[in-house]
Amino acid sequence: MKIITQLMNLFKLDSTIQMEYAEKKQAPIYMPNDYEQDDSQSITDDSGYDLTRFSEHEAYIIKHVWDVVHEKYPSEYFALGLANESYCIKYKPRYVLYELIILQFSDSDNPVDLFAVSLAYASKGAFYRKQALDYFERSEASISPDLLDEFLSYMPLYVYNLFSELYEKEHLYDSAIRCTRLAKRFSKPGNSFFDDRISMLKIKSQNASPLRSRKMPEKQQIFEANVTAAANFFLKNNFLPPDMRKYASSAARSKKPYRTSVNLKQYAVMCNAYLEHQDEMERHNSANTNASHDSYLD
Structure with missing residues (x-):
């Protein structure tokens, strides 16, 4: 029955789907909580957010x-x-929270988890678009509009428009057009935005140029490494410390020293020398003790 319904939907006009969606649309089941957030309590450094230090407020929000x-x-x-x-x-808490999704669910067998990972990568910007699209494609077939309608932050119109933009920025225009058409189905009838966007994407696809290679700046690499370190720490300890650097330096000091391979002959010589030295010291101490005893008797 589900397959028949899907086949019938393929032949429906977009306007029909839009009207049907508007009629059955209900408030999402899962509405995000209202969190009190105060940017004045966010610890920063000269270059922006400092992901090595967290205020009590930031740690509490996470x-x-x-x-x-x-x-x-x-x-x-x-x-x-x-x-x-x-x-x-x-x-700052936003970065850590999305990183928690990536760290904990990237290897999940649940398509819903993989879809969440795609959203987390999408939140990280241009250098993570390919990962976002990869996880989206691995999960898309199992993510229905009805499921998305249950989550206020990621309803169908927003999701398909989001990934349309990601595909466009990667110069994958056919996929961008496909997602735009899907997004249109969940918009209001008569909205010309999506048809205009599809026309624009078709023009871009005809004049497509190779995507320029890009390398993440060192500064951002450090930032991302700090985000990952903070999220990893939270997963292991269920809290964030005021200063991640202290924990990192402490962990570094506690590591066992690196041990090189042992030359057995050299080790045997050292042991024998040590034993001979001990024997010599015992004889020396014994001689001194006897001499002291004799002088005492005299």
Whole structure:
């Protein structure tokens, strides 16, 4: 029955689908909580956000969102629930929360988890677009519009428009057009934006140029490494410390020293020398003790 419905939808006019969607549309089941966020309590450095240090407020927001998701969402929707709640988060906690999705669910067998990972990568900007699209393509077939309608932050219109833009920026215009057509189905009837966008994408595809190679600047590499370190620390400890650098330096000092291979002959010579030295010291001490005893008797 589901397959028949899908086949019938292929032959429906967009306007028909738009009207049907508008008629059945209901409020999403999962609405993000309202979190009190104060940017004045965000620790920064000269270059912007400092992901090696966290104020009590920043650490609290991350922990609070994490706990809300555990209490609010069923386990199969935990990753998407975390994305749903994180979308409303600003400043540094947002980076860490989306990174938690990537670290914990990238290897999941659940397509909903993989879709959440695609959203997390999409939030990270240009250098992560390919990962976002890869995870989207791996999960898209299992992500229905009805499922997306349950999550306020990622409803169908927004999702398909988002990935249309990502495909466009990667010069994958056919996929961008496909996603734009899907997005149109969930817009209001009579909205010319999507038809205009499709026309624009077709023109771009005819004059497409190779995508320029790009390398992440060292500064951003450090930033991303700090984001990952903070998220990893949170996953292991369920909190974030005021200064990540102290924990990093402490961990470095606690590492066992690197041990080189041992030359057995040299080791044997050293042991024998040590034993001979010990024997010599014992004889020396014994001689001194006897001499002292004799002088005492005299």
